[in-house]
Amino acid sequence: MHRLRRLGDPYVVWMATLILLPTVFLVLLSFSDLSFFRPGGFTLTLSQLRVFGSPIVRRSLSNSFLFASGVSVASFLIGYPVAYLLTTLRESTKRILMAILILPLWTNMLVRITAWERIFSQNSIFSDVFGFAIPILGTAGAVWIGLLAMYLPFMILPLFSVLDKMDKRLIEAAKDLGANDVQTFLRVVLPLSASGIVSGFIMTFLPSLTAFALPETLGWRNIPMIGMEIQKQFILKGFEADAINQGAVISLSIMAFSVLSFLLIAKVDKEGETLL
Amino acid sequence: MKKKLIELQHVKKAFGDLVVLDDFNLYINENEFVTLLGPSGCGKTTCLRLIGGFETPDEGVIVFDGKAINDLEPNKREINTCFQRYALFPHLNVFENVAFGLRIRKVPKAELEERVTSTLKLVKLEDFATRTIGTLSGGQQQRVAIARAIVNRPKVLLLDEPLGALDLKLRQEMQYELKEMQRQLGITFIYVTHDQEEALTMSDTVVIMNEGKILQIGTPEDIYNEPNNRFVANFIGESNIFEGTMLDDYLVRFCGRDFKCVDRGFKRGEAVDVVIRPEDFDFVPPSKGKIVGVVDSLLFKGVHYEINVIVDHHEYTIHTTKYRAVGDKVGLMVEPSNIHVMRKQAPRA
Numbered sequence: 282m283h284r285l286r287r288l289g290d291p292y293v294v295w296m297a298t299l300i301l302l303p304t305v306f307l308v309l310l311s312f313s314d315l316s317f318f319r320p321g322g323f324t325l326t327l328s329q330l331r332v333f334g335s336p337i338v339r340r341s342l343s344n345s346f347l348f349a350s351g352v353s354v355a356s357f358l359i360g361y362p363v364a365y366l367l368t369t370l371r372e373s374t375k376r377i378l379m380a381i382l383i384l385p386l387w388t389n390m391l392v393r394i395t396a397w398e399r400i401f402s403q404n405s406i407f408s409d410v411f412g413f414a415i416p417i418l419g420t421a422g423a424v425w426i427g428l429l430a431m432y433l434p435f436m437i438l439p440l441f442s443v444l445d446k447m448d449k450r451l452i453e454a455a456k457d458l459g460a461n462d463v464q465t466f467l468r469v470v471l472p473l474s475a476s477g478i479v480s481g482f483i484m485t486f487l488p489s490l491t492a493f494a495l496p497e498t499l500g501w502r503n504i505p506m507i508g509m510e511i512q513k514q515f516i517l518k519g520f521e522a523d524a525i526n527q528g529a530v531i532s533l534s535i536m537a538f539s540v541l542s543f544l545l546i547a548k549v550d551k552e553g554e555t556l557l
Numbered sequence: 558m559k560k561k562l563i564e565l566q567h568v569k570k571a572f573g574d575l576v577v578l579d580d581f582n583l584y585i586n587e588n589e590f591v592t593l594l595g596p597s598g599c600g601k602t603t604c605l606r607l608i609g610g611f612e613t614p615d616e617g618v619i620v621f622d623g624k625a626i627n628d629l630e631p632n633k634r635e636i637n638t639c640f641q642r643y644a645l646f647p648h649l650n651v652f653e654n655v656a657f658g659l660r661i662r663k664v665p666k667a668e669l670e671e672r673v674t675s676t677l678k679l680v681k682l683e684d685f686a687t688r689t690i691g692t693l694s695g696g697q698q699q700r701v702a703i704a705r706a707i708v709n710r711p712k713v714l715l716l717d718e719p720l721g722a723l724d725l726k727l728r729q730e731m732q733y734e735l736k737e738m739q740r741q742l743g744i745t746f747i748y749v750t751h752d753q754e755e756a757l758t759m760s761d762t763v764v765i766m767n768e769g770k771i772l773q774i775g776t777p778e779d780i781y782n783e784p785n786n787r788f789v790a791n792f793i794g795e796s797n798i799f800e801g802t803m804l805d806d807y808l809v810r811f812c813g814r815d816f817k818c819v820d821r822g823f824k825r826g827e828a829v830d831v832v833i834r835p836e837d838f839d840f841v842p843p844s845k846g847k848i849v850g851v852v853d854s855l856l857f858k859g860v861h862y863e864i865n866v867i868v869d870h871h872e873y874t875i876h877t878t879k880y881r882a883v884g885d886k887v888g889l890m891v892e893p894s895n896i897h898v899m900r901k902q903a904p905r906a
Contacts, residue, residue, distance in 0.1 A: 475648075
């Protein structure tokens, strides 16, 4: 094994340059007035935290949390029955349906967003084919549907993974011991799928929380979300004083949230079986 | 007069084109220890699942305590199951696994604790109450499964090869414990196994099954000593089975010789199967033996030797404590009462 360790070196370099180093920069930017466009010294400061006082940032944050919570709860309510039904099917049917579920994920997300953009437009191939249009582009509804469609598979997959592995005889055992369908579900199936539920929630919640291309394209700028705000800080306002620092502060806070979430997954799902 | 608790009448069950049980009739008395014994795939587990309510019969009636229960959900039946490979709840500890059925029935807390604790004591797991299932050995898990079932005080306990995963020593201990429990609790046990020794050891009644049909029902002694046909004789212990002809009442001819026997009621000249258990042969000096042969092989089996003797191209298997060397000429003797004559098995349709 020692001889093989050298093979890991490129990976270490990769991790250091592309993950560790940027994170260090992010922290540095967050707590200083460092700027790439203002060469010279920099001072450490907590003043960048004032960005959270900005009304648009607050609105974006609350929007993001609202949509992320809503999307993950809706995904759960739709995804759980779907995942459960999938496990009861014949192996061949199961595979076909899983492929249908997974296949779109291989398409680039921007392409899928563009597809939704077309569907929600007044004139599109969709309206030509079906004879009616859903012109909801730029509304909250478009963002809701778009996010749900985008991240629902990430709820179904971990749920399917735990439910499919669950020993079906446990359900028989519960019934044998007098439990009706509801009791069987609440006392056996639900607790045994806890790890999948947590993974599913995190895997739908986090990406919807940080989504920026989707709300921008489908909601135009009517539904400001935190990802869009970060993007704005770095790209649109990049030359303004403290802009990238404030972008970094927001990014860092979202990142801290992600890390906490993954610690939670690690706690409930020790084998990591529900992560893809 | 014993009371019939469960009755299966003309039950048919098929999975797709595969008919597992066909015109299956069986009744089980109260407080009886009944074993369904047969090779894998003979329909015994299906029979158990029908009684437990996990399958519904395609045809026929299942009667429990005088009422047809074909469509009764498993959770409404006064029957509990000890599943093959246990099916314990991995997210609950030992105590909660056992308490599961009582919690569903909303048994008061004090009574629940008392019943779970005493049941755990019965299966000798009182010190394991807070352990998680994953940390238990196979034998301990098996006892949790039994405790989880009997704590509900069901009228009937179904056991599906519960000892299959255990090693020989533990299996024998558990056989004894299960039998003791059944006596103490007065519960009807329906036990499924493919292990003939287990069936003979534990049961009041043994039901021999093959290909979805009952071949013989009887006490372990009946089944062993008076097998109905070639299949039963072969399945229950080792047997020498010979083709023979019934010459007259109490006289049978096989292997080219006439033997006295204790069977009667056959047609004169009827073709029969003759069973002689390996332990029923005795060695005698070759001059006195009706059958004389040569020792072909010898195996030491612990309690006894297994000796194969070749007599006129027929092979006889003999279990004996007496040693004979390979190549020895031996005479064989068998008591008339140990010659068991069976009707030929009806050819399969």
